Amino acid sequence: MSAVAQSNPLAKVSSRPRLRLSIFYGFLLPIVLLSLLAGVGIGSTHISWSTILRVAEFKILPHAWTSSLHVAKADEVIVWLIRVPRVIVAFFVGAGLAAAGVLLQALFRNPLAEPGLVGAGEGAVLGGVISFVTGWSSSSVFSLPMMAMVGALLALFIVYAMSTRGGVTPVATLLLAGVATSALFSAVASLLLSVNIVNWQIAQEIVFWMMGGLDARTWTHVWLCAPFVLLGIAASLLQTRDLDLLQLGEETAASFGVDVESSKRLLTLTAAILTGAAVAVAGLIGFVGLLVPHAVRLVLGPSNRALLPASALTGGAFLVLCDLLARTIHPPTEIRLGIVTALCGGPLFIYLLLRQYRGGANR
Secondary structure (H helix, E strand, C coil): CCHHHHHCCHHHHHCCCHHHHHHHHHHHHHHHHHHHHHHHHCCCCCCCHHHHHHHHHHHHCHHHCCCCCCCCHHHHHHHHHHHHHHHHHHHHHHHHHHHHHHHHHHHCCCCCCCHHHHCHHHHHHHHHHHHHHHCHHHHCCCHHHHHHHHHHHHHHHHHHHHHCECCECCHHHHHHHHHHHHHHHHHHHHHHHHHCCCCHHHHHHHHHHHCCCCCCCCHHHHHHHHHHHHHHHHHHHHCHHHHHHHHCCHHHHHHCCCCHHHHHHHHHHHHHHHHHHHHHHHCCCCCHHHHHHHHHHHHHCCCHHHHHHHHHHHHHHHHHHHHHHHHHCCCCCCCCHHHHHHHHHHHHHHHHHHHHHHHHHHC
8 A cells, every 4th residue: 555545544435436437427417317307208298308398498598489489388387387396306305315315324434324313304394294283384385494494403403412512422422312302303293293183184284294295396495495405515515525534433533634523513414404405395205315325335435525426416316206206106196205215215224234234243
């Protein structure tokens, strides 16, 4: 091993072949594009790709159109007002959950970590349930997402208040506090649902939202979700060096000048914002933050600088395809999105758990 590699533990982590990364993106980017087009084109009314592109051009570049070109009003409504916002929301939700999964798996140094571990997911669910129960969700489209974000941040505050002593937050204590807070918030949300079960309309809305779904999503939901996800991913990319070092151990990271406690707080806050933004507009979507980062890591390796953007793109495409499956597998009934992602992620979780158990037994 060279002197440079010996003096810098990141050398082994970040030295991934560029060819592998190029091949990966060579496969991934066409899949992302095809998933977006399929999500917009396939449904109860099938829309051709050429029509989709014409509608997009008409809406984005209206002054470039001539009177000889025409877009049917029905196609414009279906494509631009119904399906495009839903597909964009699905993409950003998947990207946000996958990015949050990358952060938490690296922070906890455990491939089984996922966004719900720090309590942000269940906190967002409780905030949404409160919005439904109080009737705020019906008074304003902003109420539900905003309450979900507040719930996610409140859960994170409680987790850190419980796990921090003397300015130090042990990762194991943070994990246990997150699990306990998630259980508490989930119990309160279930209690509110039980109390309001006699009001079937409210109870149905709560149950469907807790199961995850993207029905009736509009451009408003895009603007409520996309800025937070983009901000969170940008903040995550700025922290990839610290994240790589933290994977090697807190003492190693500190020896390379990382402010360990500050980095952990910032990484956890970033993961909570990503998770809260996703749950705010889509409800509780499970396993995306577990399945996608682990699958991408098997191909690209552990370097978070490469893993994070690749996982975000993969997570976005994955959720768009899951949403497409949810609304087309049993027409005219729409399967809840959280069910579809759980059916995909559950078997993988069991496989990882068994493999980790067997590996520990062999050692």
